[in-house]
Amino acid sequence: MRRLDLPTLHILSTDDAVFRRISALDAHRQTRRITDLSELARLADGSLLIFDTAHAQCPAWDDKRWRSWCDQLTVVVASSEPNDAEGILAMDVGAAGYCHIYANPATLRQVIEVVCSGELWVGRSLLTRLLRGVSGKLPAAPAARTHWRQQLTEREIEVAQLAAHGESNLVIAEQLGITERTVKAHLTTIFSKLGVTDRLQLALKVHGVK
Amino acid sequence: MRRLDLPTLHILSTDDAVFRRISALDAHRQTRRITDLSELARLADGSLLIFDTAHAQCPAWDDKRWRSWCDQLTVVVASSEPNDAEGILAMDVGAAGYCHIYANPATLRQVIEVVCSGELWVGRSLLTRLLRGVSGKLPAAPAARTHWRQQLTEREIEVAQLAAHGESNLVIAEQLGITERTVKAHLTTIFSKLGVTDRLQLALKVHGVK
DNA sequence: CGGCAAACTGTACCTAGGTACGATGCCCAA
DNA sequence: TTGGGCATCGTACCTAGGTACAGTTTGCCG
Numbered sequence: 001m002r003r004l005d006l007p008t009l010h011i012l013s014t015d016d017a018v019f020r021r022i023s024a025l026d027a028h029r030q031t032r033r034i035t036d037l038s039e040l041a042r043l044a045d046g047s048l049l050i051f052d053t054a055h056a057q058c059p060a061w062d063d064k065r066w067r068s069w070c071d072q073l074t075v076v077v078a079s080s081e082p083n084d085a086e087g088i089l090a091m092d093v094g095a096a097g098y099c100h101i102y103a104n105p106a107t108l109r110q111v112i113e114v115v116c117s118g119e120l121w122v123g124r125s126l127l128t129r130l131l132r133g134v135s136g137k138l139p140a141a142p143a144a145r146t147h148w149r150q151q152l153t154e155r156e157i158e159v160a161q162l163a164a165h166g167e168s169n170l171v172i173a174e175q176l177g178i179t180e181r182t183v184k185a186h187l188t189t190i191f192s193k194l195g196v197t198d199r200l201q202l203a204l205k206v207h208g209v210k
Numbered sequence: 211m212r213r214l215d216l217p218t219l220h221i222l223s224t225d226d227a228v229f230r231r232i233s234a235l236d237a238h239r240q241t242r243r244i245t246d247l248s249e250l251a252r253l254a255d256g257s258l259l260i261f262d263t264a265h266a267q268c269p270a271w272d273d274k275r276w277r278s279w280c281d282q283l284t285v286v287v288a289s290s291e292p293n294d295a296e297g298i299l300a301m302d303v304g305a306a307g308y309c310h311i312y313a314n315p316a317t318l319r320q321v322i323e324v325v326c327s328g329e330l331w332v333g334r335s336l337l338t339r340l341l342r343g344v345s346g347k348l349p350a351a352p353a354a355r356t357h358w359r360q361q362l363t364e365r366e367i368e369v370a371q372l373a374a375h376g377e378s379n380l381v382i383a384e385q386l387g388i389t390e391r392t393v394k395a396h397l398t399t400i401f402s403k404l405g406v407t408d409r410l411q412l413a414l415k416v417h418g419v420k
Numbered sequence: 421c422g423g424c425a426a427a428c429t430g431t432a433c434c435t436a437g438g439t440a441c442g443a444t445g446c447c448c449a450a
Numbered sequence: 451t452t453g454g455g456c457a458t459c460g461t462a463c464c465t466a467g468g469t470a471c472a473g474t475t476t477g478c479c480g
Contacts, residue, residue: 107329110320117316117317119317119334120334120337124329124330127340130341131298153426153427155427165312169466175227175230198467199410199467204376208291365457391458392458394437397437408437408438
């Protein structure tokens with residue numbers, strides 16, 4: 001478990017209790033408190049920031065600074081009275097997450113993990129509302145299982161899938177319990193069947209890029 | 211850490227590799243494989259289920275069974291070729307999550323944790339689309355596009371784009387009127403800036419797969 | 421039974437891609 | 451002026467990936 005390269009957790013809040021709660025979340029992670037907006041510009045790219053909207057300097061949602069912060073940092077907007085409308089605005093300016101600042105520790109930990117891994121986090125209330133919003137107007141076509149599969153055998157599909165996701169031949173071999181040589185054999189026939197030259201072209205085909 | 215009361219993880223899939231991958235996620239959690247839809251009705255209320263859409267019996271999204279399964283189970287729909295439209299349909303029938311079945315183990319673990327804690331999980335692609343849908347505006351900013359771009363110089367973006375579309379170093383060189391050596395130089399810095407190891411990983415990042 | 425496809429493996433080989441050492445000239449801000 | 455980022459190029463080197471030319475075993479089908 002790589003614990004040392006966890007990004008520092010920055011907290012912008014005027015509330016002592018908030019700071020204590022959040023810093024107690026993960027003993028292995030460094031936590032730093034921020035009190036003034038001007039400090040944000042000096043944070044290293046990719047830093048993690050929890051932004052408490054209760055902060056006195058919290059700007060309006062159409063303020064341009066939001067975008068620049070969110071561009072260079074991973075920002076979780078946290079409110080003591082969250083609501084869907086504010087959540088949408090927050091995510092809209094580029095936040096990676098929107099949550100209740102007094103959520104239970106397990107949830108907060110989860111939020112941090114999720115955004116650190118590059119995903120986005122919003123609560124179920126907001127998410128269901130978003131889904132309800134679009135579910136009416138859909139091209140009800142469940143995306144036909146594409147043709148590249150049909151040309152391959154079961155085993156070849158497994159190999160193709162793994163290769164298209166960037167796994168090396170060796171990893172694929174271990175994953176499937178076979179030899180690297182056999183993986184190569186499968187790939188050769190896959191390439192020929194699909195008319196591509198290498199695994200990158202395969203990936204583009206599998207992912208519908210080309 | 212309460213490890214003993216973790217709900218059993220049920221996997222509906224015909225793919226052996228999928229089963230192995232998922233059961234390897236968490237040694238403390240019991241994993242059970244399901245091969246036939248008829249078994250679903252017999253699962254205990256609140257059970258956790260990962261439903262691989264590649265399964266031969268996978269019903270259409272307007273099938274009533276989806277709702278009844280999702281009502282009594284925590285269902286994560288997993289696709290080997292996820293797309294936003296299918297994701298919306300899946301969440302719409304009541305799924306607690308929608309993800310890539312070949313996502314890396316850390317992500318899968320995260321998905322499971324999130325849905326087990328009662329939240330919903332969808333990938334950033336779908337979520338940003340949902341958010342775009344309600345906010346109306348935002349042409350090409352939503353972080354996914356920008357993120358890798360903004361770390362690169364103009365020239366590097368050109369190279370990255372060509373490489374991510376499967377062009378060889380030589381072709382890129384001719385296209386840009388430079389030497390193959392220079393292309394390599396650009397790629398080396400691109401890889402290091404984006405934290406990837408080769409052009410396939412780059413392609414996956416550029417095309418939003420990983 | 422014969423034949424054929426699929427899955428699997430071995431050895432040998434070539435090459436594109438990637439890295440490690442360089443190097444040059446340009447531009448711009450401190 | 452000097453340092454640093456950017457773009458460009460050279461040579462040498464290593465390796466994963468891909469091919470060629472083998473082979474075995476299994477199971478199915480006419």
